[in-house]
Amino acid sequence: MDISDYLSVLRRRWYLLPSLVALGVLIALAISMMTPPKYTSEAQLLVRVQAVAGATASELQVGASFSRQSVITYAPIATSSLVLDRVIQDLSLTTTVSDLAAAVDVFAPPATALLTVRVSNENAGLAQKIAASTAKHLGDAIVDELENPLGAAAGPVLVETVNEASMPKAPVSPNLKLLLSLGLLFGLAGGVLMAFARAAQDKRIYTARDLKAVTLAPILGPTPWVQELAEGQTVDGLNKEVQDAAHSILRMLPALSQGNTSRTYAIAGSNFGAGGSTVTSLMALGLANSGSSVVVVDADSENTSISKRLGIQDATAWADLLRDSAQFPPSFRAVKGEIRVISAATPVGVASRFDTPPFRSLLKLLGDEFDYVLVDSPPVAGSVDAVILSRLAGGTILVIASGSTTKDDLAVAAEALNDFGGSILAIVPTKVSRQGIKSREYSARFSAMRTMAAPGENESSLVTIAKGRSN
Structure with a gap:
């Protein structure tokens, strides 16, 4: 078959394309309406080694390298009971640590000393509060317990809030544009496949x-x-x-x-x-x-x-x-x-x-x-x-x-x-x-x-x- 034959098949069964495209769009709309909206709020922390007066440039460089390596080990602490128990108590939440951990994602961008705390929730305000509380208690846990277990006046590591958790303005899911695009794409592909499948069975x-x-x-x-x-x-x-x-x-x-x-x-x-x-x-x-x-x-x-x-x-x-x-x-x-x-x-x-x-x-x-x-x-x-x-x-x-x-x-x-x-x-x-x-x-x-x-x-x-x- 050459291109003219393919076009001929589509021309004879053109009605399948708009029909399946419309079906795909309707399914996308249905999924969008049935899926509860989800909001995301983020807070960002900076982990750094406290500089000592008179430190040389090489010592400062070593401290910065230590901070970049340490944030990788700090990220899992955010979803532990050490942090989330305090968040639950702080916000008087009626949930468990494991359920709350499923809504919290903490990661360190590559080659940085940053920790990003991302929280998803069906309530925009609650997502912001959980993100802010998790960032606060994670910083406290790193400074007061992980890096200063003996309770010294000043530990070697400092954690600062770089970006405060903000109120989400729009839900991140369901993504209506994405769903409609996928519905259009899959509907069109389905129409083309059905047209050729029916052409293969058509003996006329x-x-x-x-x-x-x-x-x-x-x-x-x-x-x-x-x-x-x-x-x-x-x-x-x-x-x-x-x-x-x-x-x-x-x-x-x-x-x-x-x-x-x-x-x-x-x-x-x-x-x-x-x-x-x-x-x-x-x-x-x-x-x-x-x-x-x-x-x-x-x-x-x-x-x-x-x-x-x-x-x-x-x-x-x-x-x-x-x-x-x-x-x-x-x-x-x-x-x-x-x-x-x-x-x-x-x-x-x-x-x-x-x-x-x-x-x-x-x-x-x-x-x-x-x-x-x-x-x-x-x-x-x-x-x-x-x-x-x-x-x-x-x-x-x-x-x-x-x-x-x-x-x-x-x-x-x-x-x-x-x-x-x-x-x-x-x-x-x-x-x-x-x-x-x-x-x-x-x-x-x-x-x-x-x-x-x-x-x-x-x-x-x-x-x-x-x-x-x-x-």
């Missing part, structure tokens, strides 16, 4: 890369989403975006005509709802508008809507054409730029009539008479007719619905066609997003198809067909 086809994982058949199109036609609406009235997509299909059609002199194509969806009949109608209109004679054989018994889609009132029954002879009546002759429709669908519950000599004769006569014969076939899934028509027409242009047809659907359709003498000439993806239509990968497949076109048709014929709808 979205891109040309998904198609190539199943079949190497060339791609025609793709076409964007085509909604259900309104009453009285035909495909000729669809928006320009859809019509332009049809031109792209037709532009590559000459490449499929090599070896197919009759230019007869079966067009079928891989499954129901893929848009096979719509693609057939768009191709018929585009070819007719380019000046070709076109006949559409409506062979889909489940969806006989070709006439309606093309705006043609009545379709000719195929049995009527061959009732008396193997020649078409004058009224059904090919006319450049016009479309004829033949109703050939097998009624539901009746055995297929396609794999019979009369129908094979019909296709041959149509191929001799018209420039293009388009057979609107039923979906391949669960349909014997689709396989028969593929074999008779020399192959099928298979229509799949992007975001709906799965790789398994496509694999089953391809296997059914190949096992019974049919084949996939090309694939037309429908319901493709605008980004998918413009994607670099689809463009590459179009270029590959363009180089396959027959000599002499690369420029004139293809351009004529592509411009047919706009003339």
Whole structure:
């Protein structure tokens, strides 16, 4: 996968990102509201050796070094009963030494003779009082008991308060900004991971890369989403975006005509709802508008809507054409730029009539008479007719619905066609997003198809067909 594939996954499942980000932020807010506020107050002491009158510089340096080394051993004294018992008595606290020790932290900054007393409590005022009292009693314990056990008038070590414990102005926890940032970060990461996890489990086809994982058949199109036609609406009235997509299909059609002199194509969806009949109608209109004679054989018994889609009132029954002879009546002759429709669908519950000599004769006569014969076939899934028509027409242009047809659907359709003498000439993806239509990968497949076109048709014929709808 390259960067475009990753972006495509995120674009298709974009809704997961804001959803999980919102969830992460809500969880952060909930944690913030449920966590009791905690305040911190600090006091700082300076430990130094009392200078003797007339001391040399080296003696003073030794005293300073002694002070820096001593504060490391003094720090644990702050959380001992020697100090905290006096703090409890001083402030009349209803707690134990061990519980109070958990709220007191004393440490010595590196390479200094300082002792920092930090106290955390849910009450800001009490945090300040405990910090001040702990600093006072720690200093007294160092001066009077640890460094002057004999009670001399003046011990060798002095402890001075450098910074008095101050009243905390704001709680140090919960840190709302930090929690919201983490909620945003983890929500975004969770959304991205979920998007890729769901993409890994999603077997639906979205891109040309998904198609190539199943079949190497060339791609025609793709076409964007085509909604259900309104009453009285035909495909000729669809928006320009859809019509332009049809031109792209037709532009590559000459490449499929090599070896197919009759230019007869079966067009079928891989499954129901893929848009096979719509693609057939768009191709018929585009070819007719380019000046070709076109006949559409409506062979889909489940969806006989070709006439309606093309705006043609009545379709000719195929049995009527061959009732008396193997020649078409004058009224059904090919006319450049016009479309004829033949109703050939097998009624539901009746055995297929396609794999019979009369129908094979019909296709041959149509191929001799018209420039293009388009057979609107039923979906391949669960349909014997689709396989028969593929074999008779020399192959099928298979229509799949992007975001709906799965790789398994496509694999089953391809296997059914190949096992019974049919084949996939090309694939037309429908319901493709605008980004998918413009994607670099689809463009590459179009270029590959363009180089396959027959000599002499690369420029004139293809351009004529592509411009047919706009003339």
